[in-house]
Structures are given as structure tokens and as C-alpha cells.
Amino acid sequence: MGALLEADAICVTFGGLRAVDGVSFTVNAGEIIGLIGPNGAGKTTIFNALVGLQPLTSGFVRLGGERVSGLKPHRVAQKGMTKTFQNAALFPDMSVVENVTTAALLRHDLHGARTKAEAVLEKLGLNGIAQADVADLTFPQKALVEMARALATEPRVLLLDEVMAALTHSEMDEVMEVIRGLRAEGLSFLVVEHHMRAIMALCDKLLAVNFGRLLAHGTPAEVAANPQVIEAYLGHGAVGKEAAHA
């Protein structure tokens, strides 16, 4: 049995710029993998390339051994991989439950999708705000609703792009608890996060990228001790960033 998700030498080029340059990695079932790197390192582009929002210049993405690169995002979602957006891209004219129902329609009829949406909201402790307008939500709520919407597509691999960006420490702990619970059910995660505390506590393995290249991979402790990773961060103002988060 091979890896659940496999990125094989993926490249994304914008004009002359190599935004993602031959990145390869694997994610196994039930793993939580962190993707770290300074701003502009190519993390979001990697996510977009994995789910089909960004066409690959070269390389392959396989999900459960099946090639998904070249498919449109909705087909990738159908195969079992989706992502959340960095700035919570919810559907603003819909209520919370409608947002989640829309995604649940991927695998259910309308009635079944509503039931599924309610179940997902319940699981994330969001049933209290199910009828709320997304415009009235706080940022952490938006991030959770977006996670709920992604979960409603019933993925095997979920890519989370900075869901904890605006969260307090206790809110972060809650979200991490939710992620661990989902992992216990067999879901795999690829996580982009700037909070090193969350990354170190949550992830089984880390992938460090800079300038679109994979710098290091391994356990959180190994990657944190990697001289190249330290240099990448120090060289790009990461010290100030950490101070801002503290």
C-alpha cells in the first residue's frame, strides 16, 4: 500500500518565476504534515497546485495511487482532496449551514446534504451559529466554518491554509483538538501555519520550503534544528514575526 497523497517533482512556473520547483513528498493515511516556510516561499501555490486550482508546469500529484494532477478542482474534491482558503473564502450571501450544505451536495442530494451539513457543524461545535449570516461571524468562526465546508465534501486529505491565523491560544487548542479527533477517524492533513507552537504540537512531520524548493523534511524537532531552515527564517524577518505572534 503506497502513500495516500504523493507529490512527484511538482513545478509551477509563473512567467520566468519558478514558484514551485520540483517539490516531492508523501502523506500517509492519518498523518498530519506541516508545511512551513517564510512568506512567499510557495506554500499556498503548492496547495493550489495539489487541489487543481493552479495547473502544474510539470510533475504529478497522485491520490490513493490515482493521478489527480490535470483534473479540475471539483474532480479532485470528488476523489477526496480539498483545501481551505487563507482568508476564509466563504459564500457571503449564504448562512453558515447553507455554506456547508453546498459542499455536502458533492456526495448527497439536497435533503442528505442538509443532514450532513448539520452533522458536520455539530461535530465542530458550530450548531449554535448554523443559521447565522457569515458576515456576522468572527474571524475564528469563519475559519472553522470554512473547515466545516471542506469536511462536508468528505475528503481523505484536507489541506488547511492558516486556519489558526487569528486564533487565541485557547481557540488554537480547541481547533487542534478537532483536527486530532478527525485524524483519529483516518483523515490526513497537510497544514500551513505560521504559529510554530501549533505546528510543533500538531504535526507528525514537517516539510520546510523556501523559494519553491523543499529545504528539509522530517520530524518537527529535526526540521527545527536544520541549519538551512533556521537560515531561511532568520534571513526573512521571521524573528520579528515570531515576536509579533507572541
Next chain:
Amino acid sequence: MRSFLSPGRVALLLFFLAAALLPFFVDPRGHLLRVAAMVLLFAAMAQSWNVVGGLANQISLGHAGFFGLGAYTSTLLFLKLGISPWFGLFAGALVAGSAAALLSIPTFRLKGHYFALATLAFAEVMRVIANSWASLTGGPVGLSIPFMGSQPAYFAFRAVSSYYWIILALLVLVCLVFHLLATGAIGYRLRAVRENENAAEVAGIDTFRVKLTASVISAALTAVCGTVFAQFTFYFDPDSIFALASISVRMAMIAIVGGLGTLAGPILGALFLIPLEEVANALLSSKAAGLSQFAFGVILIAAILIQPRGLMAYWPKKRHPAGSRGA
């Protein structure tokens, strides 16, 4: 569950009931009933447009293309082959639906102004073809439907009220289709596409297919309106049936002034705009050329400025179970 009889729905049912009874209370040969029939027909046209313009927020300025395809298909089938316009109506819907599908391939990536201009060009191309392919379409002279007295099997009636009721039935049908689309699975998907296309794709929605489906349904309904219009007016030519201002823009305008993407919006818009235009014409057309259009334009701009959400902003509101959302 939401109550079936919300205030908005009650108001809509009362409107349909009043509209059905109208021919009993006005002169059956009079101008008023013809105007009322045009109000209902334009409401149906604007509602057809609303499927794409309102639910998907793809503002088309080319729906006259589908309208004219409906009128030409049914009328030519009747004049050349003797096929009843009742069948021609479905043939027109099929032709317009296919045209919409073809048009979707180059235009589906376009948004906003670009989409509007591409659709506008489509209707213009239809107009030019109808004008120049005289052997088939009769060219600039247009097509006349011969008077046949009362022949219901051939969509021909003596009384204006017969056409009026058919048009009312068409409006009810189009509203029903819109309602089923808006509240069904495709309605969720269309709103998602309208609000964030990338997020919709990632959430598993085939955005191309959703937009294509809406376009084809919208075009087919518009073509049916075109057939009914042709039967009702007995005559049309390329410049009037594929008209930018009086068909394409007016369909969009009625839906926008009434309330974009809402069920009752196109009806309110037609009830407001068509009589307003009639009154402006009656009062001002003898004073100076173009004055009535000018007055109409000024009122239109004022209406949009005063209430950008359209007349639906004054409509009885649907309540959500939790009461947290008004619209």
C-alpha cells in the same frame, strides 16, 4: 421547516389570482388588456433572464438572441412546413438551448462587462444573420403570421383574453421553474459560483456545468416567450425581435429594477416599468421626439439610485427559523 404560506408567497398567489380575473373586468378588445398581457410577458422574459442574471450573476445583454430564435423557429416551422406553433415552441426552446450551450464554450470564463459584451455580440450576430439570410428569414421585411381566426390547435385565437391567459400561464410556469432552481441543489451551486468561483470548485462544484445548465434553461424559457410573443403580435422583423434596447436591455432592466435573483422581482419590475413606459409615451410623445424615452430614462436612473436592491426591498420578508437573517 419554513412555512409554505409566507407573506411573500401569499402576495404572489394573490397577484396571480387577480391577474387571472382581470379580463373579466376590463374591455376585452381594449388597449389595457394588451398592455397587461405585455406586462406579464415581459415579467416572464425577465424571470427567464433572472435564472442566469440573478442566480449566477452573469449579466447577459444578449437574451434577445434567444427570444428571436424562439420566434423565428416556431414561425418558420409554421409558415414553411405547416407545423403548429405549439410544437414550434418546443423546437424554438431546443434551438435556443443549443445556441446557449454553444455560446457557453467561449464565454464561460468571462465575467462582468466582458460577459455582457460577448452576449450582446451574439444577439447582434443573430440580427445580422436574420437580416441578410432573406431566403430563409424573409430578411428585413420580417415575418407575418396569417390571420386564421380561432384555431386553438395552431395557437391562433380571436380574443385577446385567450392570449392573455396563455401568457399568464407561461409566467406562472417560468416562475415555478425559477423557484425550483433557486431553492434546489442547483440554486445552492449557482449562488456559490456567483459568490466565489474558486471556492465553489474546491468545494466540489462543477462550475462550468452549473453555469451551462442555467444558461440553457434560461435560453430555452426565453425562446418560449419569443414564440408566444410572435403569436400574440402576428408580426416581427429582425430589428425588433433581436433588439438590444427594447428586448435584451429591457429584460435585464426589469429584473434589476424589480430585484435581482428574487422570485417576485421580475413581476414587480414589469408592473412598474411597462406601464411607466406606456404613460411616458402617451403623455410626452406628441410634445417632442425622444422626450418620452428621456423621461423614462430619468425615472429608471432615479429608481436604481433610490433603491439599488430593487423594488423587492419593499416586499414582505421571509423569516429564517432563527430570525437572524432578514432577506
